[in-house]
Each structure stands twice: as C-alpha cells, then as structure tokens.
Amino acid sequence: MKADKTNVASATPSPTRRKFLAAGAGAGALAFPMISKGQAGPLNFRFQSTWPQKDIFHEYAQDYAKIVNDMTGGDLKIEVLPAGAVVPAFGLLDAVSKGTLDGGHGVLVYHYGKSNALSLWGSGPGYGMDANMLLAWHKWGGGKELLAKIYEGIGANVVSFPYAPLYTQPLGWFKKVITKPEDFKGLKYRTVGISIDLFTAMGAAVNALPGGEIVPAIDRGLLDAAEFNNTSSDRALGFADVSKICMLQSYHQNAEQLEITFNKTKYDALSPKLKSIIASAVDAASANMMWKAIDRNSQDYITLQSVDKVKFYKTPTSILQKQMELYDEIIEKKSQGNPLFAEIVASQKKFAERAVKWEQDVVVSRALAYNHYFGKAAPAGKKA
Numbered sequence: 001m002k003a004d005k006t007n008v009a010s011a012t013p014s015p016t017r018r019k020f021l022a023a024g025a026g027a028g029a030l031a032f033p034m035i036s037k038g039q040a041g042p043l044n045f046r047f048q049s050t051w052p053q054k055d056i057f058h059e060y061a062q063d064y065a066k067i068v069n070d071m072t073g074g075d076l077k078i079e080v081l082p083a084g085a086v087v088p089a090f091g092l093l094d095a096v097s098k099g100t101l102d103g104g105h106g107v108l109v110y111h112y113g114k115s116n117a118l119s120l121w122g123s124g125p126g127y128g129m130d131a132n133m134l135l136a137w138h139k140w141g142g143g144k145e146l147l148a149k150i151y152e153g154i155g156a157n158v159v160s161f162p163y164a165p166l167y168t169q170p171l172g173w174f175k176k177v178i179t180k181p182e183d184f185k186g187l188k189y190r191t192v193g194i195s196i197d198l199f200t201a202m203g204a205a206v207n208a209l210p211g212g213e214i215v216p217a218i219d220r221g222l223l224d225a226a227e228f229n230n231t232s233s234d235r236a237l238g239f240a241d242v243s244k245i246c247m248l249q250s251y252h253q254n255a256e257q258l259e260i261t262f263n264k265t266k267y268d269a270l271s272p273k274l275k276s277i278i279a280s281a282v283d284a285a286s287a288n289m290m291w292k293a294i295d296r297n298s299q300d301y302i303t304l305q306s307v308d309k310v311k312f313y314k315t316p317t318s319i320l321q322k323q324m325e326l327y328d329e330i331i332e333k334k335s336q337g338n339p340l341f342a343e344i345v346a347s348q349k350k351f352a353e354r355a356v357k358w359e360q361d362v363v364v365s366r367a368l369a370y371n372h373y374f375g376k377a378a379p380a381g382k383k384a
Helices: 002-011 017-032 056-072 090-097 116-121 130-139 143-153 194-199 213-221 231-235 264-268 272-306 317-335 341-362 368-373
Strands: 042-049 074-083 103-106 158-165 172-174 186-192 205-207 243-248 257-263 312-313
Touching: 002 257, 002 341, 056 074, 056 103, 056 231, 056 272, 074 090, 090 103, 090 158, 090 257, 116 143, 116 312, 116 341, 130 158, 130 257, 130 341, 143 158, 143 341, 158 264, 158 272, 194 205, 194 317, 213 231, 257 264, 257 272, 257 341, 272 312, 317 341
Parallel strands: 042 074, 042 103, 186 205, 243 312
Antiparallel strands: 103 257, 158 257, 172 243
C-alpha cells in the first residue's frame, strides 16, 4: 500500500509543479508550433528554358520537371516556360540569380559573357572526352567544386546541376560544302562560348545568337552559316528550310551538356527530402535524355535526308586538326592571369588523360561491327 501511495503522489504533481509544466508546455508550443498537414500548400517553382517550345531541348526541360513533380507527389511543382516567356534566353542566369525565376534550363556556354571559364563545360574538344566523360569529371574529378567557385566569383546566387550529355555537334549548316579551314574566312557564322574565339581565329565573322533566332537570321541573310546542336533540334527549328548542306563532326563543341539551375536562396530553404529528390531527378533525367536522343536524333537524321533532301558530309580532317591547334592557343591565352581558368583546364586534362586512355583500350570498335552487319559507312569527305 505504501508503494501505491508513492505512485499516486508521483503521478499527481503539486500546484507548483503544475505551473512549471504548464509554462514549459507553453514554451514548447512556441518553439515547435503544430502545423496541420493541409495548412501549408505545395511549393510552386517557375522555370524558364532557353529553348523554343518546339525544340527537343525544351522537351527535356519538361521531362525533368515531370520527374520532380511526380516524385514529390505535389509537394513541389515545377512549371516550365519557353525561352522569352519572362526573359531572353541569354538573360536566364541573371533572372534565376535575382529570383525573378525560381530556376532554369539551358547550357553553361550561354553564360560566357559572365565568365569565359564556363565555356570549359562545353566548348572545345574536351581533350578527347565525350560529354558523358566530361560529366564524370564534373561529378567525380573536381569539376563540381570548380564550378561553384566560378558562380561564387561572379556573384551568381544559383545552384547548378550540369546533366544530359550531348552527342558531338555538327560543324553546322552551310550554303556549300566546307573543304578546308580557309573556307571560313569572311563567313558570317553563328556559334557560342569559346567557339566564338575559335571561329573568329579561323577568319569567320561570328554572331552569337540563341537557338530560336538562328534560322530567321540565315533567312534574312544576316548569317551565311550556323551550328546549333543535333538533328532533332535542327529539324524542328527549320534549318533544312534555309540550307541543304550539313557538315557532321567537329571539335568546337564535342563535350557539351545541359544545365539545370535553381535560385540558391530558394533552393537552400527546401527540406532535405526535396533537395534529395531534385538531385535524384537530375540523374534520372540525364539518363532518360541520352536514350531519347539516340531514338529521336537517329530517326530525324533519316528524315532530314529522305524527306527534307539534306546532304550530310563529314568534316575534313584538316579542319578538325586546325580547330585543336587554335583551341590550344586560345586556352593558353585565357589561362594567363586567370588562375581559376588554368586550374579547370589542368583538372580536365588530368582526368581526360586516364579516362580516355582507359576507354580507348577497353571499348571495342563499333564501326567494325556496323560494317560487318550493315555494310561499310561512307568514306570521309563524302555524303554520309
């Protein structure tokens, strides 16, 4: 019975203790307010791409948004707008940084005017790496940390996710077949990034235009030739309406990828769960994009030839060699007095030296297998 009295006494607090507990409960309520599940609505993020709505790249932006929207179950909803809906394509970085947009979808080379080092994530031969290998350098070889340094240095309030490795881009669309480096002299040509310096050094008069403005510029005679990216984008944007000659293979943008950006302030305020979903969605969208590109680019390659009567030619080796020679000179000049630029170049070379050697040693020739099963491909310099 004595023990029972003790239990009853301990279970019934004294008036003084009741006041203390009540005060503590009140403080706890202030520190950890109870929020009903339905009180706070879902987060809505407004994104803009740097692509026209008809471009497959805009479709890739929508694909990413759908993955995030589905994985969050509506807790975070991304709406994707086409280029120009809020700001021009080349104004995307500023808009995301200022919070005018919550995020965006584009390419790092479009920010070339902010820092020419950003072009190292796309312009040039990649030291033998393709875009997938360059992304491996970004994720595992130090590129991610170096990119963060660039954005911090230019005061860009963004979180960047390079993703979606792109296949080697064509030299471009021309009025006549390009046979030697000298053919670029005086040519009014469109490109972006460090490729501006490259083709300027080859003698071209270069104009950097976003994707949706290229074909109208060719049609009005403001451009003689231009490069963009891939057969699906090029066909959708109407390149075949203004040119019937496309030169395949080039080192000017051999290892480019797309980029997803978030306003850093808004991203940092997200829960760990939503941040994890965003990162996982980047990886998922990256893989899906590569597979979709193989399907769509290869089909549009056939359609451009059979329906649009486009003739494809392989870029001559003399031009490819000249591109690398000029690129090396440009990179050396830009590295002088720019330690971060030089650090990125050194980091990429170090990674490429082992990664490309490994790939060349272990990957069997696909050309040999293709020729065995489907007949020999067209010789260099001839119609593909």
